[in-house]
Amino acid sequence: MAAVQGGMVDAKDELDIKSEPPSDGFGNSNANDGRLLSSSPGAGTGGTATGNNKPAPGPPEEQQTLLAVLQFLKKSKLAESAEILRREAGLPEDALDPKGTDASGSGPGLAAGSGQVDGVDASSLLSRVTVSSSAAAQAPKKAAAGEDQPDVSVVLSAYSQQGDPSLYDAYYSGLKRFIESVLDCHRAELSQLFYPLFVHMYLELVYNNNESVAKAFFEKFSGDQECYYEQDLRILSSLTKKEHMKGNETLLDFRTSKFVLRISRDSYQLLKRHLQERQNNQIWNIIQEHLYIDIFDGMPRSKSQIDAMSGSLAGEARREANKAKVFYGLLKEPEIELPLDDEDEEAENEEGKPKKKKPKKDSMGSKSKKQDPNAPLQTRIPLPELKDSDKLDKIMYMKESTKRIRLGSDNLPSICFYTFLNAYQGLTAVDVTDDSSLIAGGFADSTVRVWSVTPKKLRKVKSAADLNLIDKESDDVLERIMDEKTASELKILYGHSGPVYGISFSPDRNYLLSSSEDGTIRLWSLQTFTCLVGYKGHNYPVWDTQFSPYGYYFVSGGHDRVARLWATDHYQPLRIFAGHLADITCTRFHPNSNYVATGSSDRTIRLWDVLNGNCVRIFTGHKGPIHALAFSPNGKFLASGATDGRVLLWDIGHGLMVGELKGHTDTIYSLRFSRDGEILASGSMDNTVRLWDAMKAFDDLETDDFTAATGHIHLQDNSQELLLGTYMTKSTPVLHLHFTRRNLLLAAGAYNP
Amino acid sequence: MAADREERRFAEVSRDSVKLMAESAGLELGDEVAALLAEDVCYRLREAAQSSAQFMRHAKRKKLTVDDFNKALRWSNVEAICGYGAQDAMLFRSVKEGELFFVEDRDINLIELALATNIPKGCAETMVRANVAYLDGKGNVGPQGTVPAAVQSLSDDLLKYYQQITRAILGEDPHLMKVALQDLQSNSKIAALLPYFVYVISGVKSVSHDLEQLNRLLHMVKSLVQNPYLYLGSYVRSLVSSVMYCILEPLAASINPLNDHWTLRDYAALLLSHIFWTHGDLVSGLYRQILLSLQKVLSDPVRPLCSHYGAVVGLHALGWKAVERVLFPHLPAYWANLQAVLDDYSVSNAQVKADGHKVYGAILVAVERLLKMKALSLPQPAEGCSSSQPGCLAGPMGYRVSSPGLSPPPEPLAEAGLGIASHLQAGGAGCQWEEWSPVPLPAMYSELYSFFGDSLAVRFSTEQSFGGFSPCTPSHFRETRKEPLGHVSNPDTTRKMPQLTANLNISPRQDGSPRTDPPPPSLAATGSVRSLARSSMQRSRASSSRSGQRSIGLSRDVFPKARFTSPHSGPPTFSFVIGGRQMGRRCQGRRPFQTIFVPTPPPPVVLPRVYTHKLPVIGRVCKPLRRWTRSHYSLHLPL
Numbered sequence A: 001m002a003a004v005q006g007g008m009v010d011a012k013d014e015l016d017i018k019s020e021p022p023s024d025g026f027g028n029s030n031a032n033d034g035r036l037l038s039s040s041p042g043a044g045t046g047g048t049a050t051g052n053n054k055p056a057p058g059p060p061e062e063q064q065t066l067l068a069v070l071q072f073l074k075k076s077k078l079a080e081s082a083e084i085l086r087r088e089a090g091l092p093e094d095a096l097d098p099k100g101t102d103a104s105g106s107g108p109g110l111a112a113g114s115g116q117v118d119g120v121d122a123s124s125l126l127s128r129v130t131v132s133s134s135a136a137a138q139a140p141k142k143a144a145a146g147e148d149q150p151d152v153s154v155v156l157s158a159y160s161q162q163g164d165p166s167l168y169d170a171y172y173s174g175l176k177r178f179i180e181s182v183l184d185c186h187r188a189e190l191s192q193l194f195y196p197l198f199v200h201m202y203l204e205l206v207y208n209n210n211e212s213v214a215k216a217f218f219e220k221f222s223g224d225q226e227c228y229y230e231q232d233l234r235i236l237s238s239l240t241k242k243e244h245m246k247g248n249e250t251l252l253d254f255r256t257s258k259f260v261l262r263i264s265r266d267s268y269q270l271l272k273r274h275l276q277e278r279q280n281n282q283i284w285n286i287i288q289e290h291l292y293i294d295i296f297d298g299m300p301r302s303k304s305q306i307d308a309m310s311g312s313l314a315g316e317a318r319r320e321a322n323k324a325k326v327f328y329g330l331l332k333e334p335e336i337e338l339p340l341d342d343e344d345e346e347a348e349n350e351e352g353k354p355k356k357k358k359p360k361k362d363s364m365g366s367k368s369k370k371q372d373p374n375a376p377l378q379t380r381i382p383l384p385e386l387k388d389s390d391k392l393d394k395i396m397y398m399k400e401s402t403k404r405i406r407l408g409s410d411n412l413p414s415i416c417f418y419t420f421l422n423a424y425q426g427l428t429a430v431d432v433t434d435d436s437s438l439i440a441g442g443f444a445d446s447t448v449r450v451w452s453v454t455p456k457k458l459r460k461v462k463s464a465a466d467l468n469l470i471d472k473e474s475d476d477v478l479e480r481i482m483d484e485k486t487a488s489e490l491k492i493l494y495g496h497s498g499p500v501y502g503i504s505f506s507p508d509r510n511y512l513l514s515s516s517e518d519g520t521i522r523l524w525s526l527q528t529f530t531c532l533v534g535y536k537g538h539n540y541p542v543w544d545t546q547f548s549p550y551g552y553y554f555v556s557g558g559h560d561r562v563a564r565l566w567a568t569d570h571y572q573p574l575r576i577f578a579g580h581l582a583d584i585t586c587t588r589f590h591p592n593s594n595y596v597a598t599g600s601s602d603r604t605i606r607l608w609d610v611l612n613g614n615c616v617r618i619f620t621g622h623k624g625p626i627h628a629l630a631f632s633p634n635g636k637f638l639a640s641g642a643t644d645g646r647v648l649l650w651d652i653g654h655g656l657m658v659g660e661l662k663g664h665t666d667t668i669y670s671l672r673f674s675r676d677g678e679i680l681a682s683g684s685m686d687n688t689v690r691l692w693d694a695m696k697a698f699d700d701l702e703t704d705d706f707t708a709a710t711g712h713i714h715l716q717d718n719s720q721e722l723l724l725g726t727y728m729t730k731s732t733p734v735l736h737l738h739f740t741r742r743n744l745l746l747a748a749g750a751y752n753p
Numbered sequence B: 001m002a003a004d005r006e007e008r009r010f011a012e013v014s015r016d017s018v019k020l021m022a023e024s025a026g027l028e029l030g031d032e033v034a035a036l037l038a039e040d041v042c043y044r045l046r047e048a049a050q051s052s053a054q055f056m057r058h059a060k061r062k063k064l065t066v067d068d069f070n071k072a073l074r075w076s077n078v079e080a081i082c083g084y085g086a087q088d089a090m091l092f093r094s095v096k097e098g099e100l101f102f103v104e105d106r107d108i109n110l111i112e113l114a115l116a117t118n119i120p121k122g123c124a125e126t127m128v129r130a131n132v133a134y135l136d137g138k139g140n141v142g143p144q145g146t147v148p149a150a151v152q153s154l155s156d157d158l159l160k161y162y163q164q165i166t167r168a169i170l171g172e173d174p175h176l177m178k179v180a181l182q183d184l185q186s187n188s189k190i191a192a193l194l195p196y197f198v199y200v201i202s203g204v205k206s207v208s209h210d211l212e213q214l215n216r217l218l219h220m221v222k223s224l225v226q227n228p229y230l231y232l233g234s235y236v237r238s239l240v241s242s243v244m245y246c247i248l249e250p251l252a253a254s255i256n257p258l259n260d261h262w263t264l265r266d267y268a269a270l271l272l273s274h275i276f277w278t279h280g281d282l283v284s285g286l287y288r289q290i291l292l293s294l295q296k297v298l299s300d301p302v303r304p305l306c307s308h309y310g311a312v313v314g315l316h317a318l319g320w321k322a323v324e325r326v327l328f329p330h331l332p333a334y335w336a337n338l339q340a341v342l343d344d345y346s347v348s349n350a351q352v353k354a355d356g357h358k359v360y361g362a363i364l365v366a367v368e369r370l371l372k373m374k375a376l377s378l379p380q381p382a383e384g385c386s387s388s389q390p391g392c393l394a395g396p397m398g399y400r401v402s403s404p405g406l407s408p409p410p411e412p413l414a415e416a417g418l419g420i421a422s423h424l425q426a427g428g429a430g431c432q433w434e435e436w437s438p439v440p441l442p443a444m445y446s447e448l449y450s451f452f453g454d455s456l457a458v459r460f461s462t463e464q465s466f467g468g469f470s471p472c473t474p475s476h477f478r479e480t481r482k483e484p485l486g487h488v489s490n491p492d493t494t495r496k497m498p499q500l501t502a503n504l505n506i507s508p509r510q511d512g513s514p515r516t517d518p519p520p521p522s523l524a525a526t527g528s529v530r531s532l533a534r535s536s537m538q539r540s541r542a543s544s545s546r547s548g549q550r551s552i553g554l555s556r557d558v559f560p561k562a563r564f565t566s567p568h569s570g571p572p573t574f575s576f577v578i579g580g581r582q583m584g585r586r587c588q589g590r591r592p593f594q595t596i597f598v599p600t601p602p603p604p605v606v607l608p609r610v611y612t613h614k615l616p617v618i619g620r621v622c623k624p625l626r627r628w629t630r631s632h633y634s635l636h637l638p639l
Helices: A006-018 A031-039 A041-046 A058-075 A079-089 A108-114 A122-136 A138-144 A146-159 A165-181 A184-191 A194-207 A211-224 A227-237 A249-256 A265-278 A281-290 A303-309 A343-351 A354-369 A388-402 A464-468 A694-699 A705-710 B015-024 B031-058 B066-075 B110-115 B156-170 B174-186 B191-207 B211-226 B235-248 B261-278 B286-298 B305-317 B320-343 B347-377 B379-383 B385-401 B427-436 B440-452 B454-467 B474-488 B491-506 B521-569 B577-593 B603-618 B622-630
Strands: A259-264 A291-296 A415-421 A427-432 A438-443 A448-452 A458-461 A482-488 A490-493 A500-505 A511-516 A520-525 A530-536 A542-547 A553-558 A562-567 A575-578 A584-589 A595-600 A604-609 A615-620 A626-631 A637-642 A646-651 A656-662 A668-673 A679-684 A688-693 A723-728 A736-739 A745-750 B092-095 B100-103 B127-133
Touching: A058 A079, A165 A184, A165 A194, A165 A211, A165 A265, A165 A281, A184 A259, A184 A265, A184 A303, A194 A211, A194 A227, A194 A249, A194 A259, A194 A281, A211 A227, A259 A265, A265 A281, A265 A291, A281 A291, A303 A656, A415 A427, A427 A736, A427 A745, A438 A500, A438 A511, A438 A745, A448 A511, A458 A490, A511 A542, A511 A553, A520 A542, A553 A584, A553 A595, A562 A584, A562 A595, A575 A604, A584 A626, A595 A626, A595 A637, A604 A626, A604 A637, A615 A646, A637 A668, A637 A679, A637 A694, A646 A668, A646 A694, A656 A694, A668 A736, A679 A694, A679 A736, A679 A745, A688 A694, A688 A745, B015 B031, B031 B066, B156 B174, B156 B191, B156 B211, B174 B211, B191 B211, B191 B235, B211 B235, B211 B261, B235 B261, B235 B286, B235 B305, B261 B305, B286 B305, B286 B320, B305 B320, B305 B347, B320 B347, B320 B440, B347 B440
Parallel strands: A259 A291, A415 A745, A427 A500, A500 A542, A542 A584, A626 A668
Antiparallel strands: A415 B127, A427 A438, A438 A448, A448 A490, A458 A482, A500 A511, A511 A520, A520 A530, A542 A553, A553 A562, A562 A575, A584 A595, A595 A604, A604 A615, A626 A637, A637 A646, A646 A656, A668 A679, A679 A688, A688 A723, A736 A745, B092 B100
16 A cells, blocks of 8 residues: 555545445445445445444444454554554454455455354355344445435535635646646646646535635646546536535546545655645645545556546546456356257258367367356355256257357358337337347336247246146146236336336346336346336336346446345345445456446445455456446456547456457447357447457467556557458447347347437 | 537526516515525525426436426426426417517317317327447448347338339240340349249249240349349258259150250350359359269260259369369260260150250360360469460450350460360361370370260361451461471371361361360370270271261251251350350251361361460460450350
């Protein structure tokens, strides 16, 4: 940790605790605090100084205090004292282990009850979680309505110390002059200070009722800021009264989270010397209180390097935030015997083409057999057992994959576009089953519609009375329970009371999830085409939801800035992932189901560990809200698309940005890797589907050790080389992309005349 | 939205507006209060606009709707505004006198609405429709793709097209048929129909009694094969098997001797070679298989002669190498059977014998081309550039010229050596060829000669006759020619030649018989031994048969002759290989043996040139080439 100064550490810690808002755990970007809060926000906040959020019973709260002290001791490197305290208080050894190897996922307040590390099975995971989540459920409600006003005033009071308002202008321009006069290599780094300083100075002026000075200040310097902050500046400029500051979410973000800058030691020394010489206390105070300067040794970064990483609401991610180990490998597939001698293959043999396929199949087999060193333990997250029907599906999958087309830059997939016609009510979300047999659309009129795209029609199960008449011993009982009279291509699901923003099929095609503006997530049965469960908890619009690749779990994220992990048979969430500073706009499961990625309007992407609820990665670099995420099939990489029209590629293991794909001219709503990961397809509001050479994008970067060590990326601008094709639709925004098991690309969107 | 207008300037609600609103609600506001309120209202509006943008983004729209705004209001605990849900733009009006602006409200007569008889139907059902863009390797959206009809079903248009085309092709109107075939050959959007057309074509088996239909189906094959936008893929196999059917099967139509199934077989063979040349990559795996089946037919004595004929032209179509590999080694065995047929002069055997002559002619053509190709391929290295050139150059020419649609790429040496339609005799010509062939050739030649006797020699001479068409060159070339001849020719061959030529004069019909391909060197070597033993007897047999035929021929000639004459003058103009040859061949059966025909060879005049002609081809490329392309030359190439 690159503490700024010895003296500052204490002050900062204090501040961390004090300013911890009970609401969403805003302070979670700090890795240590994050562990405390994210797993059970209710319990976590109970221990903080403000303490107005009384959740759990008494004992845990005491324990919280102890833990806080313990944490402080550890931070101050007083290891022995900490050890003694821990022993005396009877706290578990790993209570503060930052790596979270505890693996329990329970909040520390409950750690005593679940001390045993191993033996993670479904029931224990769930029981632990449900206990903590009952407390957790209250937290977001708080954040919701206007109740948070008192806390805000606590937060804002930080602004009360004021210098002479008329001097702000001079301070700022003085700093500006200094930075402009500094050596080139430092200028880019120090220029990062402009934006946060500008914001905080402006807010201080507004808070202290210097409206006209604030306006003048804004007029004078807002033009200097980077263009990608325009959105925020616009919000800022509309804010001219102290009264308005209450309840303004953007403002809260600025106040409650420290803006993170990464600056090389040399540049920082330069800055410090300058400020001390000039006695520029006003600026120094702001830096100390509202900024977090992450100092590194080595070469200062260039302008382009900085620009690549900045843009998020709260600056860059701290380096330690991305240090945790991530098990990005894939889980071993269960071994299922594949009946090799089926007719299909023989037919192909006669055709004379099957020779190429043999070796491919072998390689696939071996891939699933060898244990990936980066893979999590098979039982790290309890997964549902395979049913017979799942096994059958797996076999189908393997058969199909032997017929998969090998894609590459010289062999692009054909694209099948599903156009929604007459969708006047507004298509807002689309999903396709893995086997590409069903397509579902979520609509602004609160309906969910499911179509069959194969000749097989959708049928309901017969009514209970009719089911009684069926011979249950017969072989085709599964066929007999279906009511032939209900067969149709389309089924409409009614239940929501607001636009349906996210839908997701379960991997076994028996269920469908939908999340809506009405704050609920609904689980639908695709056997009976009725609603089974309504999951309540978000209370605000739920922007996205997705099933785990293994089923059973699902994740959701919405306007309340938290993502939740649910299990289909629990009406309360198992985990709450809090930390984003703005709405969570999209959620994705890692292919191994151990992690969840969330994209947010705060222009960051976070990766969360499902096991313990920790935030293990924060990716910054997008300049607009993120609306699409996709994991590569091997689990190593993540692609993200945002309203800025760019696709960014991330290496999960190293926590680095590894590529930037420019080309789209509007929001990217959909991203998908081909089944073998060679091609990345992106679909956008600009009515195009673009195909990118993912192999090449990832290949070029593998070797750079220096980058991996320092986290300083240097991206070459090779978007044009990587762009393999651009395919226009007829005024149809591309909302969804899907690769079939044979690597045909399916796209979907509503015709928008 | 308001916030977007100009840079950081916002729509402002003025103090007066606030006052007015307050008045309308029955309140009196002071200026200061109104100003503060106005400012606050502005701020709240902006805030609401910003959060409503979020709903717009998540609805994946670019247009902010009243609905979005209402949602934003709802989530900030403000009552939604009602009555603005319509999609149409709202009219914003001003009243001049009062400086008032307002949104116009339409009056709706509810009674009228309730009693209206034209009840709106409601909007169409939401539905999903699939469109497929097939991408080729480079990522271009192909007009048709490499994935034929994998996903999509036939649209109505395509279906209609399919019906029209098949009806036109199989229908009565020849003009319609031509148009349909032409379209089939150039239409870029019929990929999805390919399987259907292939299916139709596979119907050859059910119409084997109807030559006309078979012919049309074959033309359909031709059109499909030539369509540059179609990727035939594995369908090519099906096409090939249909074509093979026409070549090899004893069609029901061939029972009636009046039916000209020979032409059909020739055309099918031509098509086969064309497929192999243009779609070699797709059918390469089939080559062996087809060779085998041809060989099987050829070696099966139970099969009717027309099947044997098909096998021979099929081999011929697959190139001289195929002939060398299959036909040549098989010839001695086959010859015995054929000879037996040809030697049977009984009346009952007349028809069979006629067929036999067909086969005989076909073999002769194939074998001559073999010899020619051999001759050309061998000397090449020896003679260096001069000899090789003609091969290369003539080759491309030849195929380009050949039949209109079908342009198989040449076997490099094929063309130059082939003289086809030559009914001409030219004694000198024979020698000329001999001198060309290096060691192995003579062996092969002698073996073949043992079968065919003089007819073989004629073949070669004839080809030179084509040279005759070049008016300018003859004399000049002849002289240059002679010198090399002297050197190279070995005494035996030269001696032989005259004999051959003598015969040649007699047999004009050989024009029809295509040229021979030279057998492989190895074979030739072994063959020579055999041939020596055989030669004497066979030659006698051959001659006897020939004479015999002559006598018999009379009876049969009647109709063939009539047909024949016209083609004679025609040969140069034939653009159509098979047709041309066919004619010739038909005559062959009879003609060789008939003296009657002697006068027929119309181009005898050319004789001297024939001889010379070879030179231009070899040494000088340009002029002769052009001539060739136009003339008969085209006829030989395809096969």
